[in-house]
Amino acid sequence: MSKNIKLMQGNEAVAEGAVIAGCDFFAGYPITPSSEVAEILSSKLPKIGKVFLQMEDEIAAMGAILGAALGGAKTITATSGPGMSLKQENIGYASMCEIPCVIVNVMRGGPSTGLPTLPAQGDVMQAKWGTHGDHAVIAITPSSVNESLYETIRAFNLAIKYRTPVVILTDEIIGHMREKVVIPDKSEVEVIDVKLPDVPPEKYNPYNYTSGKVTPLAPMGEGYRYHVTGLIHGETGFPSQKTDIIQNAQNWLIDKIYKNIKDIEKFEEFQTDDADILIVAYGSTSRSARQAISMARAAGIKVGMFRPITIWPFPDEQISNLSKKIKKILVVEMNMGQVILEVQRTACGSKVYGLHIVNGEPITPDNILAKIKEVSEN
Amino acid sequence: MSDRIEFRFSGSGGQGLILAGIILADAAAIYENKNAVQTQSYGPEARGGSSKSEVIISNDPIEYPKATKVNYMVSLTQEAFNKYINDVKDDGIVIVDKELVTDFSKAKGKLYVLDMVKSAREELGKLLGLNIISLGVLVEISGIVSHDSIEKALMKRVPKGFEDYNKKALEIGFRLAKEVKKG
Amino acid sequence: MIKTKFNYDYYLRKNTLPHIWCPGCGDGIILKALLRAIHKCGYSKDEVVITSGIGCASRLPGYVDFNTIHTTHGRALTFAIGMKMYKPKLKVITISGDGDALAIGGNHFIHAARRNIDMTLIVFNNYTYGMTGGQYSPTQPLDSFATTTPFGSIEPPFDVCNLAQAAGATWVGRSTSYHAVQLEKFMVDALNHTGFSVLDVITNCHISYGRRNKMKSPVEMIKYQKEKAVPARSAENMSPEELAGRFKTGILFEAKDRPEFCGEYHKKLELLKTK
Numbered sequence: 001m002s003k004n005i006k007l008m009q010g011n012e013a014v015a016e017g018a019v020i021a022g023c024d025f026f027a028g029y030p031i032t033p034s035s036e037v038a039e040i041l042s043s044k045l046p047k048i049g050k051v052f053l054q055m056e057d058e059i060a061a062m063g064a065i066l067g068a069a070l071g072g073a074k075t076i077t078a079t080s081g082p083g084m085s086l087k088q089e090n091i092g093y094a095s096m097c098e099i100p101c102v103i104v105n106v107m108r109g110g111p112s113t114g115l116p117t118l119p120a121q122g123d124v125m126q127a128k129w130g131t132h133g134d135h136a137v138i139a140i141t142p143s144s145v146n147e148s149l150y151e152t153i154r155a156f157n158l159a160i161k162y163r164t165p166v167v168i169l170t171d172e173i174i175g176h177m178r179e180k181v182v183i184p185d186k187s188e189v190e191v192i193d194v195k196l197p198d199v200p201p202e203k204y205n206p207y208n209y210t211s212g213k214v215t216p217l218a219p220m221g222e223g224y225r226y227h228v229t230g231l232i233h234g235e236t237g238f239p240s241q242k243t244d245i246i247q248n249a250q251n252w253l254i255d256k257i258y259k260n261i262k263d264i265e266k267f268e269e270f271q272t273d274d275a276d277i278l279i280v281a282y283g284s285t286s287r288s289a290r291q292a293i294s295m296a297r298a299a300g301i302k303v304g305m306f307r308p309i310t311i312w313p314f315p316d317e318q319i320s321n322l323s324k325k326i327k328k329i330l331v332v333e334m335n336m337g338q339v340i341l342e343v344q345r346t347a348c349g350s351k352v353y354g355l356h357i358v359n360g361e362p363i364t365p366d367n368i369l370a371k372i373k374e375v376s377e378n
Numbered sequence: 379m380s381d382r383i384e385f386r387f388s389g390s391g392g393q394g395l396i397l398a399g400i401i402l403a404d405a406a407a408i409y410e411n412k413n414a415v416q417t418q419s420y421g422p423e424a425r426g427g428s429s430k431s432e433v434i435i436s437n438d439p440i441e442y443p444k445a446t447k448v449n450y451m452v453s454l455t456q457e458a459f460n461k462y463i464n465d466v467k468d469d470g471i472v473i474v475d476k477e478l479v480t481d482f483s484k485a486k487g488k489l490y491v492l493d494m495v496k497s498a499r500e501e502l503g504k505l506l507g508l509n510i511i512s513l514g515v516l517v518e519i520s521g522i523v524s525h526d527s528i529e530k531a532l533m534k535r536v537p538k539g540f541e542d543y544n545k546k547a548l549e550i551g552f553r554l555a556k557e558v559k560k561g
Numbered sequence: 562m563i564k565t566k567f568n569y570d571y572y573l574r575k576n577t578l579p580h581i582w583c584p585g586c587g588d589g590i591i592l593k594a595l596l597r598a599i600h601k602c603g604y605s606k607d608e609v610v611i612t613s614g615i616g617c618a619s620r621l622p623g624y625v626d627f628n629t630i631h632t633t634h635g636r637a638l639t640f641a642i643g644m645k646m647y648k649p650k651l652k653v654i655t656i657s658g659d660g661d662a663l664a665i666g667g668n669h670f671i672h673a674a675r676r677n678i679d680m681t682l683i684v685f686n687n688y689t690y691g692m693t694g695g696q697y698s699p700t701q702p703l704d705s706f707a708t709t710t711p712f713g714s715i716e717p718p719f720d721v722c723n724l725a726q727a728a729g730a731t732w733v734g735r736s737t738s739y740h741a742v743q744l745e746k747f748m749v750d751a752l753n754h755t756g757f758s759v760l761d762v763i764t765n766c767h768i769s770y771g772r773r774n775k776m777k778s779p780v781e782m783i784k785y786q787k788e789k790a791v792p793a794r795s796a797e798n799m800s801p802e803e804l805a806g807r808f809k810t811g812i813l814f815e816a817k818d819r820p821e822f823c824g825e826y827h828k829k830l831e832l833l834k835t836k
Contacts, residue, residue, distance in 0.1 A: 005407075056672035057668055059639065064642050067612070067643025067647075068644060070644060177443050178403055220610060221648050221650070226628070227574075230631065365442050
């Protein structure tokens, strides 16, 4: 097979990945810096017989993809900060009702309207805690255009497999930069499809809280009639206020993610073997960190990096293990301190430093090198 | 990192500089199998204001995607020239148009002042294509990619019916650069 | 098409009953009319999808044996659009209260109408937020009382039908929970219409609205519906003074020549296929 190599934008790679993953349905609302995802899919999806919808607002876009997902569609929406805030209630609905969907948040500076055209990584905590109530989510932070494509495919798979919203957190840099991408053939990647349940309709319950297995979501209109509600519900799908059902439902929403963390987690370790300082960085910032590490090593400072690709659920175990052998950890992120809180929680015994620059510019390798030197002398 | 070369097109929104950057990155990445990253930045408005489009080209993987030590800069407005000249390396090369940039009090690096606007007006009949002329100049002066590669990348992104027009613009750029190189 | 004898039990999820509605509430009458109408239209239970928002009326889907989605407040139409666009063969119905459809969901209401997508919206219009205890809604009459208008409402109400028609809905009608037979008939008509149909159903909340507005009992509220309803034909010959405080009933607007969104979209897909 001749390799299909293209120069493309991160946002385009997300759209390309969605198509390869078998996306059936996109609904969105225009917002910088994510609009290219919508623009590209508005052309690609109809050409392959799929649905593209520009809705009246962000909330409607989120509702529409959930409606389609209940019909069995593989769905995606794309947005940025203000839009992500608006979508939160329906994201919670997706968590509660266990409806698969992929939500792309091309992060820009915030809060509020913030910096529409400039990058930030300020929505990491929002991805986890943005909607009310206890729940778990999966969130992914690609650091290149190529990774944006492959991680979008993985996001669709995880969404279907665990019946959960999956958030792809890119940022203005990754979303807008152009890089070489190797576009795979569908046969080269794993794609999980929506399936009918393996039990007949009369035996089908849309939820299962105790077996440890995720019940497939039956596409509506195929003979499996059931009820979906954002109220706490039992395994039959109908609302309940029984204490044991409430507790089981709550446990399940967390457990189905955390008990499968080995399958969901993804990370990269870079030059950690002999490192005296460990950088924790993700997304576009990890690129600067990698360059800074080469510069630091050239100057005789042994630095390595841990890069979460799945950022939620957080890689507690890996950070904890690394912190046993590397005593200084430097968290670099384009926010005022979000992932550092998780690192402080999990890295027992290491001193945790933070480099948080939020000025509309990406954090540069020089910024990081200066901080490495400071940490090294500390 | 030693072979990392940084290019910056700067001017105002709507001049087509982002496209020029994309074509350069495409030529390097797809037709010469190098690594290339193209980024851009602009204000909240889509048109007007100062904008820049940057391309990093290297044989090694490119990590930090933005330009910080610029080897080659093209400026098509005085405002962009003043705003973005600081990152140009001392031995960097700056390419400007004779009519659009006239105040060189902030100049840095080696300066090439060319008649790009004048040539566009006289040979193309309009200013559309100024971005491609400047791209031709940049390619000729830097030698970063072959004429053949840049032409292929250009043709891929030119609307139907405008192939000859753009090819001509590119060649004007090559010629102007050759002239100025000769001194 | 199914042609069996009508039986409520066939359509009800009896294990989810009793319902949460107060004794005397009009919502049950509308539910029963809806089941009869669906039966008359001959839809199978598998092809019907009902979405609803939040509020008393929006609890309806839980009691009926179709594909049912009790969504978030105001957003039932957005889920319905997603479902309809992905599975155009399904019959999609949305149940919404006046607050749900016109306050928090007002934007979706006008845009669903603008698109003229082939779905039916039934508004259970009881002038109040019953579930939360009787706060004023966007259809509450001027000068009437609610827990949040203790001194009388100074906000003019929306006319659901005028709004729907102006926004682009191609079937617009109004009935009440008193006119149960007419209600069923209008529902059949709305369901059979190709395009966005909006049926405004005036219903009674004597608990949250009636008690504060001199209609303590369901009987008084049903009487209000009977007396204030003016058939559209009769209204044509009445002066604005005579119509004050009353509402028009009937099929108020119907257009069959306007493009329907879902069909248009899929037509475009066919065109792209042949290219």
